[in-house]
Amino acid sequence: MLLEADRMRNLVLTEDMIATERDVVLEERRSRVENNPGAILGEEIDATLFQNHPYRVPVIGWMHELAQLNREDAVAFYERYYAPNNAALIVAGDVEPAEVLDMARRTYGAIPANPELPPRIRPQEPEQNTRRTVTLRDQRVTVPSLRMNWVVPSYTTAEPGTAEALDLLSEILGGGTRSRLYQELVVRRGIAQQAGAYYRGTALDDGSFVVSGSPRGEASLEEIEQAIAAEIRRIVDEGVSEQELERARNRFIRNMIFARDSQATMAQIYGSTLATGGSVEEIDAWPNRIRAVSAEAVREAARRLRPEIVTIGYLLPPASDE
Amino acid sequence: MLLEADRMRNLVLTEDMIATERDVVLEERRSRVENNPGAILGEEIDATLFQNHPYRVPVIGWMHELAQLNREDAVAFYERYYAPNNAALIVAGDVEPAEVLDMARRTYGAIPANPELPPRIRPQEPEQNTRRTVTLRDQRVTVPSLRMNWVVPSYTTAEPGTAEALDLLSEILGGGTRSRLYQELVVRRGIAQQAGAYYRGTALDDGSFVVSGSPRGEASLEEIEQAIAAEIRRIVDEGVSEQELERARNRFIRNMIFARDSQATMAQIYGSTLATGGSVEEIDAWPNRIRAVSAEAVREAARRLRPEIVTIGYLLPPASDE
Numbered sequence: 001m002l003l004e005a006d007r008m009r010n011l012v013l014t015e016d017m018i019a020t021e022r023d024v025v026l027e028e029r030r031s032r033v034e035n036n037p038g039a040i041l042g043e044e045i046d047a048t049l050f051q052n053h054p055y056r057v058p059v060i061g062w063m064h065e066l067a068q069l070n071r072e073d074a075v076a077f078y079e080r081y082y083a084p085n086n087a088a089l090i091v092a093g094d095v096e097p098a099e100v101l102d103m104a105r106r107t108y109g110a111i112p113a114n115p116e117l118p119p120r121i122r123p124q125e126p127e128q129n130t131r132r133t134v135t136l137r138d139q140r141v142t143v144p145s146l147r148m149n150w151v152v153p154s155y156t157t158a159e160p161g162t163a164e165a166l167d168l169l170s171e172i173l174g175g176g177t178r179s180r181l182y183q184e185l186v187v188r189r190g191i192a193q194q195a196g197a198y199y200r201g202t203a204l205d206d207g208s209f210v211v212s213g214s215p216r217g218e219a220s221l222e223e224i225e226q227a228i229a230a231e232i233r234r235i236v237d238e239g240v241s242e243q244e245l246e247r248a249r250n251r252f253i254r255n256m257i258f259a260r261d262s263q264a265t266m267a268q269i270y271g272s273t274l275a276t277g278g279s280v281e282e283i284d285a286w287p288n289r290i291r292a293v294s295a296e297a298v299r300e301a302a303r304r305l306r307p308e309i310v311t312i313g314y315l316l317p318p319a320s321d322e
Numbered sequence: 323m324l325l326e327a328d329r330m331r332n333l334v335l336t337e338d339m340i341a342t343e344r345d346v347v348l349e350e351r352r353s354r355v356e357n358n359p360g361a362i363l364g365e366e367i368d369a370t371l372f373q374n375h376p377y378r379v380p381v382i383g384w385m386h387e388l389a390q391l392n393r394e395d396a397v398a399f400y401e402r403y404y405a406p407n408n409a410a411l412i413v414a415g416d417v418e419p420a421e422v423l424d425m426a427r428r429t430y431g432a433i434p435a436n437p438e439l440p441p442r443i444r445p446q447e448p449e450q451n452t453r454r455t456v457t458l459r460d461q462r463v464t465v466p467s468l469r470m471n472w473v474v475p476s477y478t479t480a481e482p483g484t485a486e487a488l489d490l491l492s493e494i495l496g497g498g499t500r501s502r503l504y505q506e507l508v509v510r511r512g513i514a515q516q517a518g519a520y521y522r523g524t525a526l527d528d529g530s531f532v533v534s535g536s537p538r539g540e541a542s543l544e545e546i547e548q549a550i551a552a553e554i555r556r557i558v559d560e561g562v563s564e565q566e567l568e569r570a571r572n573r574f575i576r577n578m579i580f581a582r583d584s585q586a587t588m589a590q591i592y593g594s595t596l597a598t599g600g601s602v603e604e605i606d607a608w609p610n611r612i613r614a615v616s617a618e619a620v621r622e623a624a625r626r627l628r629p630e631i632v633t634i635g636y637l638l639p640p641a642s643d644e
Contacts, residue, residue, distance in 0.1 A: 048370050063449070065446075132456050
């Protein structure tokens with residue numbers, strides 16, 4: 001803590017260090033994004049899904065902007081944001097809370113707050129009116145796939161119960177091999193080699209809901225897309241059964257409990273929740289809030305996945321003959 | 323000039339005035355955008371075409387942000403940007419230049435420069451890797467249409483000759499009834515009721531090239547799209563003839579000369595050029611630079627309209643039965 005608290009304010013950044021670190025980040029971007037067609041597509045999907053919100057910008061930064069970053073930028077960012085009044089300290093492990101708190105007070109607590117901390121200006125999304133597609137053809141792609149994306153409320157922006165219902169919807173629709181999409185597309189019809197769903201709900205502003213699939217054998221991407229749309233429509237039209245909901249709740253809460261076996265994941269959960277405006281109490285109450293989700297709330301959540309207002313990404317091999 | 327110079331620095335903005343003006347702007351947005359499906363689509367196309375550059379944001383602003391603007395925002399903007407060192411004065415009409423200059427010096431010239439003028443931070447576009455579509459279905463649409471859009475250099479960012487070639491390409495491809503698209507799609511094949519092209523080249527950063535079309539009778543949007551792509555490919559493959567280029571140059575320069583018959587258009591041309599980093603000399607030299615464009619440069623410009631890296635907007639009536 002002495003070390004970390006010291007470098008929260010007294011870091012010496014030389015030109016050499018900046019140049020070296022920038023190269024490390026550029027290399028990281030090359031290996032994680034530029035070398036991975038799915039990641040390139042993911043970035044362009046987000047830039048298309050979010051029309052106004054900065055969530056459209058990749059966290060690591062666009063390549064051409066990264067390449068221009070210099071010591072001045074780094075120091076300005078550091079001086080503006082690295083302050084105890086803009087930090088959450090997460091300690092996971094075999095420690096005594098009272099001791100940790102005492103140490104934190106003596107180290108981080110001794111650093112003055114930054115009174116210049118700028119207000120968070122957060123552009124929101126305009127009304128979504130269109131259906132959008134983003135298609136990446138790349139010779140490294142052997143199996144085509146698609147991702148359907150919707151802007152939906154996050155745990156921070158949602159009315160109580162809505163984010164929890166979206167979490168359970170993702171579990172029922174596409175959480176693992178027991179989910180509707182997997183059972184219908186992969187197991188029963190055999191048209192997909194993969195199908196799933198997840199909800200990106202940990203965010204200060206709106207999050208997103210993602211459904212993905214990949215065809216198998218002679219099946220086309222279009223078939224997968226229609227089959228996914230049909231499964232969503234089935235929940236909108238008929239809802240989910242109490243039994244199915246109960247199983248999903250149990251799976252979801254069990255995963256939550258398993259995740260807590262890992263100190264690193266625990267730290268991650270608390271850190272990301274606190275950083276996005278949540279509280280420790282909310283994390284503790286989460287399992288009960290998941291238990292309280294009704295079948296009608298899940299059906300209501302499925303209504304947000306509108307077929308005509310969606311952003312779909314397609315990852316394809318190069319066109320055969322154009 | 324006394325009046326205008328006075329309000330460049332000494333404007334009194336009351337809450338009442340701001341509220342009234344904001345309502346005027348909201349109403350303007352309602353009538354020009356919200357009431358016009360083509361305009362709604364246009365905004366979402368730009369937000370999809372530009373992934374990083376602020377050109378993605380509508381000039382008038384998104385509705386939800388307009389609605390929140392207040393006196394404080396207006397005053398901050400006014401104090402930051404309304405200064406003689408951030409203005410171009412355009413006077414068109416029956417005036418004596420020496421007199422105008424003298425008046426300007428006595429009025430605007432007496433206002434101190436704003437030393438706090440912030441630097442222009444201009445995020446650039448990342449590499450374009452994908453083909454994107456934006457589809458708006460709206461019950462006010464009776465005739466479907468499409469717009470294909472590419473990010474291309476502007477007069478400010480292009481190498482010498484490139485923007486001029488893009489201007490002539492737009493003229494040859496889709497400038498009026500003599501253009502290739504009109505002749506092929508509307509006149510010869512009769513599949514389109516409209517087809518055209520234009521180049522948005524007046525910009526500080528990259529501009530865009532737009533090709534549009536609308537089917538006629540039984541023809542489908544897909545046919546129009548393929549026919550447009552074929553006409554672009556024909557220029558890429560075979561180039562344009564000297565005779566066709568000469569006719570396009572003449573039409574283009576003639577339009578330029580006709581435009582100068584209007585004092586307002588003249589002011590507009592000089593104002594927008596100066597505001598986007600150009601000079602009076604560049605405007606005067608423009609006809610000669612258009613005359614210097616070669617057939618090969620037009621062909622090179624057409625290569626920028628890549629079929630796999632494009633953003634296409636579709637304006638459609640509501641789905642009949644989905």
